[in-house]
Amino acid sequence: MGFLKDLATLTARGNAAYARMDVGASLEAASRSMEQAGRVLAATTPRPDEEWLEAMRLRTTAAVVDARQLPMAIGMNVVVELDLVVAMPSGFPLPVTRTEQLAPLQLFRVAPGSSLDVSIVPGRPESVRIEWGA
Template structure:
C-alpha cells in the first residue's frame, strides 16, 4: 500500500478512536484519582501537636493486627493502612487505624502479630506516631 496508504489508515483509526472517547468521563476519573491521592497524603501526614502535648507523649508499643497496602507510593515508600492495638499504661489495648508511609526496608516489621514502638498523647488516639527509628 505504501506510506500514504498507511498514513490514511492510521488517520481513519485515530478518527474512530476520537469519536468513541468520552473526555468528560476521563477528566472525572482523573479528578477522583487526584482527590483520593490528596486524601491519602493528608492521612499519612503526622498529626500536628503542640509542644505541651509533645511533653505529655508516652512511649509504648502497638501490636499489628492488619496491614493493607494502598494503591499509592511516595518515591520508593509505600502507603500502608495499619490496624494497631496500642498498649496503654493501664493495660487496656486501644484500637487505632493509621496510614503510614513505609519504606521497603521496614515492610517486614508490619506483619500481623509484630510489635512496633509507638508514642501517643494520652486521650488523643489520633496522635499515634510509629517511631520507626527505634
C-alpha cells in the same frame, strides 16, 4: 507502501478512538483520583501537635493486627493501612488504624504479629505516632 498504509490505518483508528472518548468523564475520574491521593497524603503526613501535648506524649508499643497495601504509591513509597493494638500504660489495649507510607524494603516491619514502637498523647487515640527511627 506498507508503512504508509499502516500509518493511515493507525491514524484512522486513533481518530475513531478520540471521537468516542468522553473528555469530561476522563477529567472527572482524574479529579477523583487526585482528591483520593490528597486524602491519603494528608493521612500519612504527621501533624505536629501543640508543644504542651508533645510534652505529655508517652512511648509504648503496638502489635500489628493487619496490614493492607492500598492501590497507590507516593513516589517510591507504598501506602499501607495498618490495624494496630496499642499497649496503653493503663493496661487497656487500644485498637487504632493508621495509614502510613513505607519504602518497599520496610514492608517486613509491618507484618501481622510484629511489634512497633509508638507514642501517644493520653486521651487522644488519633495522636498515635509510629516511631520509625526508634
